[in-house]
Amino acid sequence: MKSLPKLIRRYVSIMLLSCVLLLVLNVVLLAVFTARQAPNAYPWKTAEEVADALHQTNDGGYALPDAVSLELKDSNAWAILIDNETKQVKWQTANLPDTIPLSYTLSDIASLTRGYIDGYPTFTGEMEDGLIVLGYPQNSFWKHMWPSWDYELIANLPKTILSVFAINAALVFLIYVVANSKLLKSIKPIVNGIQSLPTGESVYIKEKGLLSELAMNINKTSEILQSQNNQLHRKETARANWIAGVSHDIRTPLSMVMGYAGQLKDDTHLTDDERQKAAIIVKQSERMRNLINDLNLASKLEYNMQPLMEKQENAVAIVRQVVVDFINTDIDNKFPIEWKTDENISACFINADKDLIKRAVSNLIQNCISHNENGCSIFVSVRADGQNCIICVEDNGKGASDEQIEKLNNTPHYMVCDTNTTEQRHGLGLLIVKQVAASHNGTATIEHSSHGGFAVKITLPLLQEN
Known part of the structure; x- marks a missing residue:
């Protein structure tokens, strides 16, 4: 059942990919959100800029450059300068709310530095002779008034984040497995049933569940x-x-x-x-x-009704005997047979039914005779090629066209009909040759002869020596 683990891996991969994409999406959204808040995210810096830009005029007053004043106006912010000695406001912007006090104590200053004045979030910047206090509209910023954290919490923050992420991933995987367990249980018998269909086995799957x-x-x-x-x-x-x-x-x-x-x-x-x-x-x-x-x-x-009497046989001897029998019957020498087997090959052992092999070779030689009424030369050879024994019968007769050879190699029927219906053509005898070769775990291939006629090669496995 190779397909079920593959299916499970696919689902797990999709789930992990979804988690990664979700994480990336969240990071991108966080970055976008942070970027949108960036213009209002530096009130402390703005307060320092105001402290640096505020300068004393010749008449003893104070003034801000136009660019800084415009920045405060755009943010709808106000500013005051508290004197270090008197704790009194000695300079203020024109838009200072009426509820903002003009005199402060040390405790007031400590409170506004951390938090608010009358609900306005305040931020401070230092000058030589005073303290700049920058106030923004109510509900524009939220200030954490007691910003103290345990040291070990900050030091272990990366490990804590990774642990939380791992727990979340495990929880998502668990939810996935529980949610899809019934589906996976339903898939296994379905896959087994589909795999059994080509074998011809009877298949029955319980008709329940999602599938x-x-x-x-x-x-x-x-x-x-x-x-x-x-x-x-x-x-x-x-x-x-x-x-x-x-x-x-x-x-x-x-x-x-x-x-x-x-x-x-x-x-x-x-x-x-x-x-x-x-x-x-x-x-x-x-x-x-x-x-x-x-x-x-x-x-x-x-239909596998022909019993095979297989035993160790010498293919060279079997084919030679068939050739001799045909030579003895060819009195007119109209169909001379040439023995093309290498003289150095005296034996080519196969596990075979001798009578069926003789019948196959006889059919091939008779096929050459039957389809060349004007006579032809017949060439017979036996050779070993790797792990196979090759028996080849060919002639130099009229042969067959490419289309006929293609049909003979691929037609499974008993007979092959052509334009001449008055006699049996190539077909039945060659079919028996193919069947004999197949019954011996071999093949029979029909092709053009190297001598210009018709050729058939029977390939049979050689008997392996122990």
Whole structure:
């Protein structure tokens, strides 16, 4: 169940990414908020600027530069200068509220430095002969009047912040797991069911939870697939039984036809024309018998009904024996066979059913003969290539087009029809070759011959030495 951990990792990654993005967003918003408050965030600095800019005039009074006065006006702030000696206000701005006293004690000064005068937040700046007090509109600033903190709290502040962050992250993860536990429990049987569908197994998932509708659809899909598989199995069984039955029923009357036709072919009382017709009947009957045998064998191989008698065999010896048998029957030398196997290779051992391998090689040589009525040379070779044994049968006949070869390599049917429907073309014999190779964990590949004709390569695994 590789997909469930992957899904969980995806959800966790999304959650962590969300937390990081949320943290970044909060930091950005805090920065924006702080930037917006920056113009009003330096009243102490402004108070120092007023203290530095305030100067005494020739007539003994005090005056502020126009720029500083404009800054105070824009902030709607007022200012007073308290004399160090008398504690009396000896200078004030024109917008001083009426409720602001003009005489102060030391305790009043200590109080206004930390806090307010009549609800106005105040900030101070030092001069040589007095104290500048800057007052802002009520509710414009909040002042912390007892700013004292435990030293260990400040020293451990980074560790405290990280701890709080970790606790918050753990809490978010816990909430996520609890909130999605039912969903994760529902996903596991769904994933298992989907993975089991391609194997053909019957699947049933309890139709409950958040994904009950999806579970119901998977159950219906499994039922449909099971029904289709059962119908297909019945059809395949019926077809195999029909082929076996027809093959059995045809053999007896076909044997009688071949027997009587053989007698007529050899009867000297008949004319040459009549005996020639009888010979054609025998030849076509033999062809029909071979076709029936091929059809029956192909059906058995397709449905794994052909028992394999596998044992250690020498592929070189098997193929050489098939070649010798064909050479002995080619009296007219119309289809000469060249043995192209390297003389240094005397053995190429495979685990195989000898009769089936001979049948496959015989089909390939017969295929060369059947499709080159004007004769051709046939080339047969056996070689070892890495961990495989390669059996190759090719000719220099008329060959096949690229389209035909593509069709032969990919058509799973018994027969391949073409424009000539009066005879069997490439198809059934080559299908048996493919099935024999597949039953031995090998492959059969159809291609163009290096000699200009048709070629088939059977690749079988070599027998591994202990």
